Amino acid sequence: MSTENGRKENGRERIGVYVCHCGTNIAGVVDVKEVARWSKEQLGHRGVVIARDDKFMCSSLGQELIEHDIKKEGLTRVVVAACSPHLHEKTFRTACSRAGLNPYLCELTSIREQVSWVTSDKKVATEKSKAMISGAVERVRYHEPLDPLKVPINESTLIVGGGIAGIQSALEIANAGHPVYIVEREPSIGGHMAQFDKTFPTLDCAACILTPRMSEVGTHPNIHMLTWSEVEQVDGYVGNFTVTIRQKARYINTDDCTGCGICVEKCPKKVIDSEFEVGIGYRKAVYTPFAQAVPKYPVIDDENCIYFEKGTCKACEKFCPTNAIDFEQEDELITLEVGNIVLATGFDLFDARRIPQYGYGRLANVFTSLEFERMANAAGPTEGAIVMRDGHTVPESVGIVHCVGSRDRNYNNYCSSICCMQSLKFAHLVSERTGAQVYNFYIDIRTPGKDFDEFYQRVLEEETLFVRGKVAEVTDATRLPGEEGKLIVQVEDTLAGKQRRIPVDMVILSAGLEPRRDADDVARQFGISCSSAGWFTEKHPKLDPVATMTEGVFIAGCVSGPKDIPASVAQGSAAAARVVSYIEQGELSLEPVRASIEEAMCSGCRICNDLCPYNAIDFDEQLMVSEINSALCQGCGTCVAACPAGAISGTGFSDAQVLAQIEGLLMLNLEEPAVMAEPV
Amino acid sequence: MENGFEPVMIGFTCNWCSYRAADLAGTSRVKYPPNVRLIRLMCSGRLDPTFVLKALSAGADGVMITGCHPGECHYLEQNYKAMRRVMLLKRTIAQMGIEPERVKLVWASAAEGIHLAHEITNFVDEIKALGPLDWPTAPRRRALEEIEQLEVEEVPA
């Protein structure tokens, strides 16, 4: 048996091999008794002292069997031939440690997923199982006792995004008594929900349920808000992140400002509000986005402020009772130390201009869903009056178009999931406030949530007309009498099987939800991954939806895909729970699968330094060697493979272990050469 | 090659995608040839070219390297490094007089069990077509010769 490649032989091991029947799952195809017999006989000289088979190794009986042997037979290594390590590695490791054997001296080889379930020929399956056990035995000889890595967890948490998901997370964590920083790009927290009028299906007013939460955030002793701010840089790792934040100049001294609003009142410069009012309303050059804004301090928009344009005016400064205006203010860089991060940066609305045949931007009375939300909102530009673009005419007929930019390979393949309910809500609001005839144009009505379909029923009762068909075009080009001065919605009524032209006064486009324009940059910044569409990827879509592949970075709300308010709130709480459990543990134990550099062997070539995606490798200028920060290291092993001096070793996946496993799998370790599998 | 030649092959899998794809192939009971024996790495980026050379020299007729699709690496971008290494490796073994087709790189996400099984099946056929690898001093080949002598004596039932 070769011991080249400078491999360190671990003396004479006493190895136990345990072959699982998994009922008939394995035993039905693999001759488990033969495999066990063979292991003892053929691998005895490799240290196998016991080889047993059992109906269910994962059962408590099976585990006790292992524990018993470890104690009585003094096993130093354990190989279990059963199912995938992703299912039961933990089980058997725990069994080992119960018996006083270091859990990492146990190796699980998957003869179910990789043999019995995918091979029909019994003889061949049995042979392959032998080979795999042989590989595992060789590998386990080179295992070393390991202790999980412990990293301390900084108690503070950073939450990026002050929408409802972020707010929920912040409050949950803060209420558990831990400090929270919440960073928001806009001048106020609140996110998209603050723009809405009513919320489906209950129709309670968005502001009424949101603003209490907002002010709670504003006044919470454990929450520190950083609005009008963006994350600039992220360093560190779970438990110990260092985050740099740019707080944009507000030109208002928040210590002195009382939020009285006189500056806003006196400001002579009126500009179109393309942010909060999505372009259908106006604001001043000094402004708070909306009445209930938290914090209450206004912001001076230096692109439109007369002072910044011409150097004159300063009306706000003259009238401010507390001299809080400070035109000299500059951006501020703030550095935070946090243990965990929750990303709740939300979504962008699909740009309806990308579908020219729907006329948005060209035809005055085509509105987007967000424009309509603002219009319907009592605090909006029309004080809740639903009127046409002229500002006063009440529409007599309104068409609501579903699936705008969603479920369409020309734009986004996915269903934006909220549009159906949103459109039903619009239908209700329009008929309630204007009595106009409402048409809903849909491909499918999707109302899977609690009380959703009941709401659909209600809208039907309100005599909204439903036309099943994806709208072909919205035009002002008349064709028939009665179309003059109207918008004509052309569609195939697929249930009637006829093309229809329906003249309406107003069209509302239920635009889909898209990832934030800068989602990719943000993902890169925080070291997490995006789907092809741009939504952030969960650690597990079903079983771990708020965690990411990067420890300590969690996601909540629409960052991972379109969601309604209840779902976003639920995720906000879920993320908080995950964070709090980390904080409560005080320190976190990580899989000890890490790379380490043997100083003596490192030539200081620095090849490895740029290979690490987590910047875990630093170069020590004094010693002229590279060193690895084991907490930053995620254990991918790329540096191990790259090191020309072989100075880097990867625990759990060392060269020795892999090379030994290769020999084992190829049966080079047998006293008499193996009979190769010969499928019949 | 219809001479009943059954190659032995080593497959390196990424813990996050292709190994799980293999699990999935199992749970969905997709059948594929038994010739490939898998080794789990944390990432295709961990693949040390010497692993492949070792496998080939130790008697493997082919080596399959699998990892996450480009852009989907669990460790952000390490699979690109694997890709580069495999390209170099193919060139190297070609210079050693070994068909570069004996080394194959396959992307398989955790959801692509069927795809992986399919790729394994194809690769086995490709290697069968290439025939046994005659690596200088292939120990396994020596071993086989000995077995043949053994088998003459004992008549299988």
Added chain:
Amino acid sequence: MKTLFYPGCSMQRSARPYLDSLYAIQEDLDLELEEVEDWNCCGATEYMSISRLPAFSLIGRNLALAQQQVNGDASLLAACSACYLNLAKTDHYMLEDTVLGQDINTALEAGGLHYDPGSIEVRHLLDVIMNDIGMDRIAELVTHPLSGLRVAAYYGCMIVRPDLDQRWDDPEYPSGLESLMSTLGAEAIDFPLKTHCCGGHMTQISPPTAFELIRRLVHGAAQYEADVLVTVCPMCQLNLDAYQVEMNKHFRTDYEIPILFVTQLMGLAFGKDPEELGLGREFIDSGPALEKIGVETSDESGEPRKKRKKEEGLPMPPMVGGVR
């Protein structure tokens, strides 16, 4: 520059003014049009309806001839949208569907011909004017701006759709022709029906259907107060011009929207003689409309009509950078 040119049957006859006006301005555009020798019909939309491979082979012959003539890669100019699409589509599908490509070549061999897919780049006249010649050059050539002439820029279908080679900013709502018209000094209408159908072959199959399609466009042009409707396709011109008369009979309407070819308006702006541009051969007399720009006397009087007034009230969303 020498440019390989495929006129197509219609330009030879029913759309003769298109051909004449194109030839009249080719020098100004630094085009040296060289006809594909002994080209054959592209099959329009009809041949494909009867048989597939023969239809593609029919078109394939033209591509093969073109390749032969330049012996190598080159671009092939077509001014008829139907011809353009047939040629472009065949080249594209030969690349995409290799089996089809081989079959076509097998057929071509029977005539001693062969075509390598992708070697000929099929371009539409308007595409070349917009992207190769460019508006700056056009602006230099304008001596008689079409000031005050309200033009409905009409593309029709086959030039912008399916747009297999992604040559247009949008398959529904392109903007090239409009900018060309404003460069010529005309007032380009943002015509919502700019890429809707002119009726195609329905004039022969079901005239009532065709008349309705024609009425929609003509009515639209009238609704938008267009003086003329400009087109880049012989079929569109024929349907909207010649059949406008029939359509009026059918619906008892009296629309009179003259339909001119893009090259005719360019010619006028370049100060060419209307005769030479084949003007006056249309069914709906363009005289009255053209008087507005004083075609004979090149004085640029004639004040532009005032635009339809914009709505006041809620601001409109900005379009800049909107459409991708």
Added chain:
Amino acid sequence: MAERSDLIELVTEDVNLVEMVESKTPGDARLAMCIQCGTCGGSCPSGPDMDHTPRQIFAMLRAGFRNDVLKSNAPWYCVSCYLCTVRCPQEIRITDLMYTLKRMSVEAGLYEDSTAPDLSGTFMDYVERYGRSFEFGLATRHNIRHRPLSVPGMAPLGLGMLTKGRMDLTPHHIEGVDQLRAILQRAKQLEAVQ
């Protein structure tokens, strides 16, 4: 036995219809991807005059109602404007599929109103005879056969075309007619095999 054949008459579904239509269409037509949203039927300029909208045609194809589809006027009323094709959220090549259906209905000879097939046929004849289309011949021959009554009505149009020098009374031949015919001949043989 008679009963049995009668029964067979009743069975009109053709289970492989979708695959068959796709195979006769160049490239990947994606017919099977239709979600019945009606974008095509809503966009179609001549949709109002079709007996079945394109969407319905696709549903019928899936159901295997071969004869009903091939009897429909929808493919023939398609004006090849490609609006449906560029708007289809499933990127189905609807216009190309319509061409395939036209060809299938010509083969099957199930479409009652022969106006459209004849127009295409006549057009094809002229092209194969001269290598160029022959508008005068086409228009007159077509109209005399299918709308004799309308011929006088259309006369001014034809006359106008002539006087305005926009129509020839005699067809234009290309030189390579024989070459062209050889090519088309070979193409037809090839297609017949498939």
